[in-house]
Amino acid sequence: xxxxxxxxxxxxxxxxxxxxxxxxxxxxxxxxxxxxxxxxxxxxxxxxxxxxxxxxxxxxxxxxxxxxxxxxxxxxxxxxxxxxxxxxxxxxxxxxxxxxxxxxxxxxxxxxxxxxxxxxxxxxxxxxxxxxxxxxxxxxxxxxxxxxxxxxxxxxxxxxxxxxxxxxxxxxxxxxxxxxxxxxxxxxxxxxxxxxxxxxxxxxxxxxxxxxxxxxxxxxxxxxxxxxxxxxxxxxxxxxxxxxxxxxxxxxxxxxxxxxxxxxxxxxxxxxxxxxxxxxxxxxxxxxxxxxxxxxxxxxxxxxxxxxxxxxxxxxxxxxxxxxxxxxxxxxxxxxxxxxxxxxxxxxxxxxxxxxxxxxxxxxxxxxxxxxx
Amino acid sequence: xxxxxxxxxxxxxxxxxxxxxxxxxxxxxxxxxxxxxxxxxxxxxxxxxxxxxxxxxxxxxxxxxxxxxxxxxxxxxxxxxxxxxxxxxxxxxxxxxxxxxxxxxxxxxxxxxxxxxxxxxxxxxxxxxxxxxxxxxxxxxxxxxxxxxxxxxxxxxxxxxxxxxxxxxxxxxxxxxxxxxxxxxxxxxxxxxxxxxxxxxxxxxxxxxxxxxxxxxxxxxxxxxxxxxxxxxxxxxxxxxxxxxxxxxxxxxxxxxxxxxxxxxxxxxxxxxxxxxxxxxxxxxxxxxxxxxxxxxxxxxxxxxxxxxxxxxxxxxxxxxxxxxxxxxxxxxxxxxxxxxxxxxxxxxxxxxxxxxxxxxxxxxxxxxxxxx
DNA sequence: CTGTTAGCGCATTCAT
DNA sequence: ATGAATGCGCTAACAG
Numbered sequence: 001x002x003x004x005x006x007x008x009x010x011x012x013x014x015x016x017x018x019x020x021x022x023x024x025x026x027x028x029x030x031x032x033x034x035x036x037x038x039x040x041x042x043x044x045x046x047x048x049x050x051x052x053x054x055x056x057x058x059x060x061x062x063x064x065x066x067x068x069x070x071x072x073x074x075x076x077x078x079x080x081x082x083x084x085x086x087x088x089x090x091x092x093x094x095x096x097x098x099x100x101x102x103x104x105x106x107x108x109x110x111x112x113x114x115x116x117x118x119x120x121x122x123x124x125x126x127x128x129x130x131x132x133x134x135x136x137x138x139x140x141x142x143x144x145x146x147x148x149x150x151x152x153x154x155x156x157x158x159x160x161x162x163x164x165x166x167x168x169x170x171x172x173x174x175x176x177x178x179x180x181x182x183x184x185x186x187x188x189x190x191x192x193x194x195x196x197x198x199x200x201x202x203x204x205x206x207x208x209x210x211x212x213x214x215x216x217x218x219x220x221x222x223x224x225x226x227x228x229x230x231x232x233x234x235x236x237x238x239x240x241x242x243x244x245x246x247x248x249x250x251x252x253x254x255x256x257x258x259x260x261x262x263x264x265x266x267x268x269x270x271x272x273x274x275x276x277x278x279x280x281x282x283x284x285x286x287x288x289x290x291x292x293x294x295x296x297x298x299x300x301x302x303x304x305x306x307x308x309x310x311x312x313x314x315x316x317x318x319x320x321x322x323x324x325x326x327x328x329x330x331x332x333x334x335x336x337x338x339x340x341x342x343x344x345x346x347x348x349x350x351x352x353x354x355x356x357x358x359x360x361x362x363x364x365x366x367x368x369x370x371x372x373x
Numbered sequence: 374x375x376x377x378x379x380x381x382x383x384x385x386x387x388x389x390x391x392x393x394x395x396x397x398x399x400x401x402x403x404x405x406x407x408x409x410x411x412x413x414x415x416x417x418x419x420x421x422x423x424x425x426x427x428x429x430x431x432x433x434x435x436x437x438x439x440x441x442x443x444x445x446x447x448x449x450x451x452x453x454x455x456x457x458x459x460x461x462x463x464x465x466x467x468x469x470x471x472x473x474x475x476x477x478x479x480x481x482x483x484x485x486x487x488x489x490x491x492x493x494x495x496x497x498x499x500x501x502x503x504x505x506x507x508x509x510x511x512x513x514x515x516x517x518x519x520x521x522x523x524x525x526x527x528x529x530x531x532x533x534x535x536x537x538x539x540x541x542x543x544x545x546x547x548x549x550x551x552x553x554x555x556x557x558x559x560x561x562x563x564x565x566x567x568x569x570x571x572x573x574x575x576x577x578x579x580x581x582x583x584x585x586x587x588x589x590x591x592x593x594x595x596x597x598x599x600x601x602x603x604x605x606x607x608x609x610x611x612x613x614x615x616x617x618x619x620x621x622x623x624x625x626x627x628x629x630x631x632x633x634x635x636x637x638x639x640x641x642x643x644x645x646x647x648x649x650x651x652x653x654x655x656x657x658x659x660x661x662x663x664x665x666x667x668x669x670x671x672x673x674x675x676x677x678x679x680x681x682x683x684x685x686x687x688x689x690x691x692x693x694x695x696x697x698x699x700x701x702x703x704x705x706x707x708x709x710x711x712x713x714x715x716x717x718x719x720x721x722x723x724x725x726x727x728x729x730x731x732x733x734x735x736x737x738x739x740x741x742x743x744x745x746x
Numbered sequence: 747c748t749g750t751t752a753g754c755g756c757a758t759t760c761a762t
Numbered sequence: 763a764t765g766a767a768t769g770c771g772c773t774a775a776c777a778g
Contacts, residue, residue: 001755003754003755003756004755004756005755005756008765013764013765014764014765014766015755015756015757015765015766016756016757016758016764016765016766016767017763017764017765018756019756019757019758020763020764022756023757025757026763026764027763028763028764029763029764032763032764046485046486047486047755047756048486048487048754048755048756049483049486049487049488049756050423050426050427050430050432050487050488050754050755050756051427051754051755051756051757051770052755052756052757053423053426053427053756053770054423054424054426054427054754054755054756054757054770054771054772055755055756055757055758055769055770056756056757056770057423057770057771059423060488061434061466064467068452069442069448069451069452069455070445070448070449070452070666072443072445072448075442075443075445075448076443078442078467079441079442079443079469079472080472082442082467082469082472082473083472083473083474086473086475091466091468091483091488092466092467093434093464093465093466093467094437094451094455094465094466094467095464096452096455099452099453099455099456100455100456100459101456102459110422110464112419113419113420113421113422114421114422114423115422115423115433115464239666240669243669264670267670268670271670271672274672275672292443293443293612294670296613296616297637297640297641297667297670299644299647299648299672374771376770376771376772377771377772378771378772386748386749387748387749387750388749388750388771388772388773389748389749389750389751389773389774390747390748390749391772392772392773392774393747393748395772396773398773399747399748400747401747401748402747402748405747405748420771420772421770421771421772422772423770423771423772424754424770424771424772424773425771425772425773426754426772427754427755427756427770427771427772427773428753428754428771428772428773428774429754429772429773430754
């Protein structure tokens with residue numbers, strides 16, 4: 001293997017000079033640069049990143065921890081994350097817990113051992129209150145709280161829930177069913193922080209895990225005296241559950257006239273409705289919550305409350321880079337916002353959701369206004 | 374940061390002893406091991422993998438190159454790969470080309486610079502004939518040929534195509550439409566190897582890229598004088614195309630009575646058929662080719678010719694590990710097959726496909742036999 | 747069995 | 763602007 005010293009010898013210079021031209025850091029006279037470059041070409045020199053990594057104590061690898069990459073939601077998010085990371089010169093290590101049947105702690109260990117520069121935590125895990133903060137390495141959380149000073153980014157589910165609920169209110173829904181994730185996740189999310197479930201403010205910071213969506217949705221509907229039911233999905237990783245849930249929703253609540261559900265479940269609901277001879281959106285209105293490509297697979301184009309995947313990814317990566325020692329965020333961010341340099345240092349950041357019109361809900365005049373929000 | 378020498382000093386031993394207990398390699402007296410362990414705990418020692426990597430010239434990272442992780446097919450494959458890799462102590466670097474809008478060569482560079490121990494190449498790319506072999510680092514190809522001695526693994530599409538065709542033959546299909554990937558991929562796959570398109574043997578090795586499926590399918594049908602059309606999808610990365618293709622299939626061939634298509638396209642076809650008031654499988658039979666969870670989203674459970682994702686992943690990873698210097702495959706493999714140690718050294722390996730019964734095709738007596746193959 | 751020692755390949759002070 | 767020297771933290775011969 002040809003190393004830097006070989007190149008140096010070939011070019012008749014020292015290794016440090018070679019290093020400089022390889023990394024384009026300090027100033028090297030054009031003549032020298034030329035000679036070194038020629039030597040590198042001649043010897044077919046390829047820099048060794050292992051060595052560079054050890055020197056700079058960095059990997060340029062970020063772990064993305066999610067339940068399963070097979071789920072379209074996480075696949076979409078991961079795709080956006082990969083792009084956002086790449087724009088910062090970072091590579092993506094895929095760390096799905098369910099696909100490998102492995103605990104999150106294995107990935108955290110890699111972080112500790114410096115096999116990764118940081119992790120983006122988007123999977124469910126129950127740990128003592130100080131577990132995450134005690135790691136003391138770059139971590140950001142997606143759609144959840146990991147405690148104290150660990151930054152987190154997520155969609156503004158409070159707003160999303162309200163959006164969905166108001167759409168149903170304005171289109172005259174009377175009997176609404178919500179299909180959602182495990183309630184235990186909500187419990188632990190709030191419980192570990194010793195906050196009552198009803199409270200949606202933690203440590204003075206906005207709170208965004210799905211519970212907010214749930215609460216905002218429920219609250220808005222009940223205020224209008226619309227009947228409302230919650231149906232729980234056990235595991236996000238088992239996709240068959242979505243199908244069962246769709247079936248059960250109609251079985252248990254034959255008189256339902258409106259459903260909001262994660263888009264995979266929403267797609268199944270649409271099929272179930274049609275199978276039962278109930279028209280969409282005449283008899284049953286459906287809102288897909290999330291808005292991946294799946295919402296187009298249902299037969300009808302599903303109206304959806306969609307998450308801004310690119311926005312989420314950008315925010316997550318920006319936050320992560322901020323906590324990686326000696327790393328600066330590249331591109332539009334804090335720098336060009338005068339005075340905003342240290343502005344958004346709140347530990348959590350909310351990315352707003354939007355309404356994507358489809359054919360699965362009615363569109364009265366008063367609904368149009370929701371779209372422009 | 375506390376390093377090995379600190380631990381050594383604390384335990385009153387030398388660094389090499391510490392190294393031995395950390396890695397559990399050589400023999401250390403239990404007493405020593407105990408003392409070292411205690412020192413490590415006391416000092417909260419965490420080994421630094423960057424240093425270990427440099428020493429051993431290894432990353433334990435494998436790049437999985439695919440077009441896009443958003444596509445359910447590649448998501449499913451990637452999930453299986455991640456598991457298979459993890460079982461060999463390897464981590465997964467996600468390298469999708471379309472999601473990042475980046476050339477494959479960037480990832481190959483990482484491989485060259487030793488940022489990864491190897492790559493699994495599952496994306497389309499056009500390079501000169503000797504590009505891949507000249508890299509001279511661990512590479513295996515998925516469903517394609519990269520030239521000379523680079524191992525490749527893929528589904529036995531020849532068998533898969535025959536399976537689909539024979540099912541249609543036996544259920545009396547008369548007018549069949551196949552929806553498939555870009556023909557240019559076929560062309561280059563064969564073209565670069567200077568092989569006529571009709572030939573499906575390259576360098577005496579079995580050939581498996583999708584062209585085989587295509588050819589086997591076509592051949593079987595034409596032998597029975599069944600009318601047959603091919604519809605091309607331009608880009609695998611743009612999922613809307615599947616929807617358009619489904620629409621076009623019915624538009625261009627109103628008299629079709631059987632379709633085989635990648636499962637996303639097949640799902641759309643099912644919806645399109647139902648929308649046009651054509652019953653499934655009465656008027657139109659549909660076979661989903663691939664068999665990810667998507668084939669269950671169509672409303673009817675789609676009959677599918679499915680790829681053995683775990684089998685593919687295991688084979689890919691086994692082959693890759695074989696070409697990683699100084700690395701041995703863990704678990705069931707060559708070792709316990711007496712005499713098979715060096716047995717399957719053919720450059721390409723075919724994983725067989727199977728038929729998954731569904732509601733989208735008819736099931737006559739003579740069809741049952743196909744299932745047991 | 748354990749300690750000593752010499753790298754792994756590059757970054758990066760410092761003098762010059 | 764360049765070069766010589768030192769260190770990153772660990773592994774693996776080799777010697778004892």
